[in-house]
Amino acid sequence: MSALDETHDPGRISWVDGAALGSDFPVQNLPLGIFSDGKGQRRPGVAIGDFILDLAATGDLLDESWRNDLAQPVLNAWLARGTDDHRALRQRLFEMLTNERYRDDLEMSLIGQSEVRMHLPCLIGDYSDFYVGIHHATNVGKQFRPDNPLLPNYKYLPIGYHGRASSVRASGEPVVRPNGQRKPPDADAPEYGPSRRLDYELELGLWIGRGNDLGQPIPIAEADEHIAGFCLLNDWSARDLQAWEYQPLGPFLAKNFLTSVSPWVVTAEALAPFRRPMPARPEGDPEPLPYLAGDGGSAALGIELEVTLSTEKMRDAGLAPHRLSRGSAAAAMYWSAAQIVTHHASNGCNLQPGDLIGTGTLSTDSDDGLGSLIEISRGGKRPMALPGGETRSFLEDGDEITLKAWCERDGAVRIGFGECVGRVVAALGA
Structure with a gap:
């Protein structure tokens, strides 16, 4: 560290x-x-x-x-x-x-x-996305499994999936609404067309510095030495496509059409004053297995996160962007950045310089800190009121999402991450 x-x-x-x-x-x-x-x-x-x-x-x-x-x-x-x-x-x-x-x-x-x-800072060989935001996992899980929102493995290992490196882009890239298969619950068969439930996901990205050899795990005490820096990450998601395709193998076309990142690598050295102990696990939760335990995995990130939305109508009327959420990464992450890296390499997977790892959506336990529209709108059941009289359950064409992050505390100088911005445009052929 x-x-x-x-x-x-x-x-x-x-x-x-x-x-x-x-x-x-x-x-x-x-x-x-x-x-x-x-x-x-x-x-x-x-x-x-x-x-x-x-x-x-x-x-x-x-x-x-x-x-x-x-x-x-x-x-x-x-x-x-x-x-x-x-x-x-x-x-x-x-x-x-x-x-x-x-x-x-x-x-x-x-x-x-x-x-x-600004461009992508690295040639990304591989991109993996995790699911370490426990409040997001709980909120989304309740929509599908009200009595048992978290799957049995969640508190034992950092859950992740391999994303698509080729569609990662620097902030500012237009978000072309994806086409795909969707099947409403009351339909007999799926149909093909533009996503109707387009969403953002507020995440942090980890840039890998020094890699590891194939077959050689990264011990938890050394994991921080492999993280060169951090960025903001928006894993745009088509929720209707995702609901139909994700079983049995998980996310695919619902997420690989675009992932946006802020262009600056905020170094691990710059974040040193803002490290803090990971929050204590709730009573009754299992302790991490030995390979994920120890001082090396116990540091949380004191990073404040914010999301704003600006619609085309709002911009035309000169209205300021509407804040959707604000919260702390430390309060959202059940697993630390070091634990993510160690688990990723625990089977001998070789991480390489410039690889990108996402944390997964970071939501707090408050409605003010939710990191996606599927949570804010309760799966579309509770549309959100916006300035100017509009409402939103999911993103419409012309909507612009801006992610921001910064660190501040007494005795240290505030530092920021810049912005991660994306504006939705109509699906091709729509």
Whole structure:
């Protein structure tokens, strides 16, 4: 687990405009991402205030051994280097961005975030999605199994499935309403057409740094060393397609049409001040099996999460986005990030640098913190009222969902994740 050092000092500020307290990207954050502008190829940058520091343009200010990996169009090679190099780069960037003597050398390498296009930070070899939000699992389970919402294995292992890496996209990608088979409960046979119950899912994503060899598990005490950073993740879901297809093998076409992620890798080092103990398990719940137990798996993430919805009618009327939920990741996750990674590799599965892992939908035990519309609308039975007189049970064409996340506590500088945005457009052929 990353330790606190001078890069977390709340008294230090950057000379870069827009990096003051309250920004998503103060000098205590320094997330990495891949961007392009009108002048060059995709390349790595670090967010600082309202700007991006072009790492490929920093010349001999960075260690020579890092330069090739920090000039690539994806971060896979850099993430593979592991935590020692990640910490060293963070410390060097912190030094340069807080010391005025570097201003003349670096100002020409700063580009406004509004002037660039952000891309996926990694070439994703594999994407897996988990189901560690216990309140979400309970809420959805009650709609299908009122007397027994959680399946017997839920409190013994982190449940997950393998997603589709090819359809993961950076924030801003249009959400094309998927077509597929759907069968209403009272219908004799299924029909094919656009999903009528399109939903979002509020999740966190984990970016894998150093991988493991095939056949070699990752011990729980070492799991954090394999997590390079985090992002926001929206696993768009067609609930009507999902209800018909998921038995017996689980999610398929209802989820693989698009997964959106925020473009910045918020590093494990930046999150060090916001680690906290996992909440105590309710009395009577089983303790984790030994391979998932121990100090390495006991750290929760003190991350606040928020979702807003803006409809086309709301935007035309100049109305502000409507907040759907706000809650804490720590209060939502039954299994920790380290336990997810250890379980994923426990059978010898080889994780690789740049792999993406989703937590699953993160809902709190309050109606104010629900992470999907299937929960908010109680499966469509309780439509939600919106500003301007509209209602929603599920997403309509023109609706835009925005995920946000940030960390804050006394004695530390607030850091943010940026946004993960997606706007629904009509199904092809509709």
